[in-house]
Amino acid sequence: MDSNQKYKSIFVEALSLDKANFDEKIEYNGVPEWDSIGHMTLMSGLEEGFNISIETDDIVDFSSYKKGIEILKKYKVNI
Amino acid sequence: MEDKNKNIQKIKKFSVELRKNILEMAYSAGAGSSHFGGALSIVEIVSTLFSYKMRINKDPNWDDRDRFILSKGHACLAYYAALCEVGYISKEELKTFEKDDSNLLGHPVINKKLGIDFLNGSLGMGLSLGIGVSISLKKKNKNNSVFVVLGDGECNEGSVWEAAMAASNFKLDNLYAIIDKNNFQQTGSSQDIMNTDSLKDKWSSFGWDTVSLNGHDIEELYEYFNTSQDLKKPRAIIANTIKGKGFSFSENNNDWHHAVLTKSLYEKGLKELI
Amino acid sequence: MIVNERNIKIWSTIGSRASFGIAALELAKEIDNLMVLTCDVSTSAGLDRYRKTYPDKYLDLGIAEQNMIGVAAGLSSEGYNVVTTTFAPFQTIRCCEQIKVNIGYMKQKVCMVGIASGLALGNLGFTHCCIEDIGVLRTIPGITIISPADSFETIKALESAIKSKNSSYIRLTGSSNNPIVYKEDYNFEIGKSVKLKEGKDVTIFCAGAMVYNSLQATEKLRENGISCSVINMHTIKPIDKNAINDACRNSKLLVSVEEHNVIGGLGSSISEHLVTVKNSPNLLIIGINDIYSKGGSYNFLKEKHGLSPDKIVNNIINNLKQSNNG
Numbered sequence: 001m002d003s004n005q006k007y008k009s010i011f012v013e014a015l016s017l018d019k020a021n022f023d024e025k026i027e028y029n030g031v032p033e034w035d036s037i038g039h040m041t042l043m044s045g046l047e048e049g050f051n052i053s054i055e056t057d058d059i060v061d062f063s064s065y066k067k068g069i070e071i072l073k074k075y076k077v078n079i
Numbered sequence: 080m081e082d083k084n085k086n087i088q089k090i091k092k093f094s095v096e097l098r099k100n101i102l103e104m105a106y107s108a109g110a111g112s113s114h115f116g117g118a119l120s121i122v123e124i125v126s127t128l129f130s131y132k133m134r135i136n137k138d139p140n141w142d143d144r145d146r147f148i149l150s151k152g153h154a155c156l157a158y159y160a161a162l163c164e165v166g167y168i169s170k171e172e173l174k175t176f177e178k179d180d181s182n183l184l185g186h187p188v189i190n191k192k193l194g195i196d197f198l199n200g201s202l203g204m205g206l207s208l209g210i211g212v213s214i215s216l217k218k219k220n221k222n223n224s225v226f227v228v229l230g231d232g233e234c235n236e237g238s239v240w241e242a243a244m245a246a247s248n249f250k251l252d253n254l255y256a257i258i259d260k261n262n263f264q265q266t267g268s269s270q271d272i273m274n275t276d277s278l279k280d281k282w283s284s285f286g287w288d289t290v291s292l293n294g295h296d297i298e299e300l301y302e303y304f305n306t307s308q309d310l311k312k313p314r315a316i317i318a319n320t321i322k323g324k325g326f327s328f329s330e331n332n333n334d335w336h337h338a339v340l341t342k343s344l345y346e347k348g349l350k351e352l353i
Numbered sequence: 354m355i356v357n358e359r360n361i362k363i364w365s366t367i368g369s370r371a372s373f374g375i376a377a378l379e380l381a382k383e384i385d386n387l388m389v390l391t392c393d394v395s396t397s398a399g400l401d402r403y404r405k406t407y408p409d410k411y412l413d414l415g416i417a418e419q420n421m422i423g424v425a426a427g428l429s430s431e432g433y434n435v436v437t438t439t440f441a442p443f444q445t446i447r448c449c450e451q452i453k454v455n456i457g458y459m460k461q462k463v464c465m466v467g468i469a470s471g472l473a474l475g476n477l478g479f480t481h482c483c484i485e486d487i488g489v490l491r492t493i494p495g496i497t498i499i500s501p502a503d504s505f506e507t508i509k510a511l512e513s514a515i516k517s518k519n520s521s522y523i524r525l526t527g528s529s530n531n532p533i534v535y536k537e538d539y540n541f542e543i544g545k546s547v548k549l550k551e552g553k554d555v556t557i558f559c560a561g562a563m564v565y566n567s568l569q570a571t572e573k574l575r576e577n578g579i580s581c582s583v584i585n586m587h588t589i590k591p592i593d594k595n596a597i598n599d600a601c602r603n604s605k606l607l608v609s610v611e612e613h614n615v616i617g618g619l620g621s622s623i624s625e626h627l628v629t630v631k632n633s634p635n636l637l638i639i640g641i642n643d644i645y646s647k648g649g650s651y652n653f654l655k656e657k658h659g660l661s662p663d664k665i666v667n668n669i670i671n672n673l674k675q676s677n678n679g
Contacts, residue, residue: 035401037371040529044366189459197430198459201450207420208455211427214412219431238451241417245424248415 014042027064093130100160104176105340116323116335118156120261127300129161139194150205151230152186167194203236213254231275232264246313247286254313261322282315294318356538364504368529372504374399392439419448426455441467441483457493464514471526471612475654479645488617497521498590502564503534509541526561546593552580556600559610569662607636615640
């Protein structure tokens with residue numbers, strides 16, 4: 001599985017989303033599942049999936065699927 | 080008209096019995112004394128509720144009963160007397176008032192067998208209970224009502240106003256707050272201790288449909304409870320009353336907030352009742 | 354709830370408050386008459402999802418805690434299974450008398466959950482910390498007091514408390530990224546402590562977030578040649594007297610560790626039983642020494658009040674030295 005697929009599948013699993021209808025424009029609080037609890041679950045999934053530890057500021061800034069791609073570059077994860 | 084007169088007579092008779100029971104209990108309390116004055120001021124209110132307005136039957140735990148909460152718990156003499164008149168408490172049990180191990184203490188202790196639905200005594204808590212019960216009844220789609228009797232001194236407590244705010248927020252139109260405005264509290268007049276003159280405005284501004292009535296005028300109480308309105312608001316009655324009402328020695332005399340009823344006064348009271 | 358490694362990690366990451374919210378959401382599926390009441394703290398208590406999913410099983414009473422307890426009791430009197438929650442000091446001390454009258458004396462069953470107890474919100478000052486809740490509530494008859502060790506135990510505690518006939522107070526400590534104590538499923542029973550480690554010199558009784566710190570401490574103590582048992586006393590009332598008796602027979606020193614005043618909490622409760630045990634070993638009570646200090650971060654305050662693993666280690670070592678010399 002390449003990073004792109006992995007990134008997407010972590011989103012799908014953490015937020016219990018429909019894989020077939022996944023929308024890359026997804027944002028924090030944009031869907032019911034991506035609330036504060038969903039967000040922490042997502043962060044946990046990303047940390048485990050990519051073997052990284054995300055800093056607090058980045059957790060706060062991680063506001064969308066696209067933004068996340070930018071942030072993960074810092075952790076040498078290229079999607 | 081005939082029905083109205085019949086009902087009013089029934090309530091009046093109930094009130095006389097209540098005062099008789101209160102006198103008996105206060106006398107048997109002896110040196111232990113009792114909250115005589117504050118019980119007497121709510122007799123007509125309690126009588127109108129228990130003998131006329133409230134939906135109750137022989138079963139104190141009837142699921143479809145209206146609920147009654149004596150938030151001013153120290154007025155329990157009137158409450159126990161009413162529960163006796165409707166058949167939940169025996170006259171023998173009344174005689175155990177404030178005796179050791181009694182079910183009938185100076186403030187009501189919950190006892191489902193005797194029809195005492197809740198536990199009260201620490202002022203300011205009954206209305207919150209009433210809200211919980213009102214919400215429950217609405218959730219169960221029951222059209223019962225909840226009647227909470229409070230004291231005017233009790234309205235000093237902040238918790239009363241938390242509840243007042245919440246009741247109108249939740250549009251609890253099945254909830255009644257009857258404030259016994261006898262203008263006294265434990266150590267003096269409300270004028271002297273903590274002014275309660277604008278109670279009607281206060282309850283009204285908290286979103287309650289508020290009226291001011293003579294709390295001893297049975298006809299006025301009857302007319303009020305006989306008028307149905309679709310308000311979507313809880314209802315407050317500021318009942319203007321006289322502490323110690325019904326006996327010449329206790330009327331408007333704050334010594335009778337909590338006092339000993341001597342034999343001679345007991346006998347005097349009995350004579351005045353007839 | 355499905356217990357697996359992934360979920361345990363998620364619950365740990367989101368912390369005990371959000372785990373409570375998830376547990377409530379799950380329990381609402383099977384418990385028809387569940388009602389959760391809050392005082393304008395839905396988001397802080399992880400109840401945002403619950404509120405949206407079960408609006409008819411949720412009631413926000415605004416910032417009026419005393420009223421909330423009365424309303425809870427009224428609902429309970431009509432057959433509802435009620436949970437109340439707000440920040441620990443407001444859930445307990447603020448409405449203490451309402452708890453006494455409605456829950457203790459009138460015995461209307463309610464499960465109260467105090468969030469962010471202990472020192473977790475120390476940067477907001479001690480108005481938002483709670484080091485008194487156990488002491489205050491212990492003196493009200495009829496209330497079970499539970500302090501879960503981690504997010505997973507929080508879920509188990511809530512489930513047990515909701516299904517119990519007795520009223521209870523669940524004290525949540527820790528913050529997000531709550532360390533994991535239980536890595537796999539285990540049997541949780543109200544009133545039965547859990548022995549997490551077996552040792553022969555010292556028994557450490559602990560609860561809440563201090564369980565993890567105590568476990569960390571035992572590693573260092575072992576390096577110093579001191580062998581410790583660690584007992585998670587998750588139920589502080591009724592306290593597991595058998596566990597205390599057992600420890601008296603098998604240890605030279607008893608220690609209690611709590612994120613609470615040394616007066617009135619876990620240590621006090623243990624000592625109340627110890628006075629009935631002949632020749633019991635000494636009890637070292639580690640907690641906040643009856644003071645409101647200056648505030649700061651959670652870690653800063655744990656360190657300051659002797660609750661970090663290192664400070665716990667030093668305290669125990671010094672105590673053992675003193676008793677050897679004395």
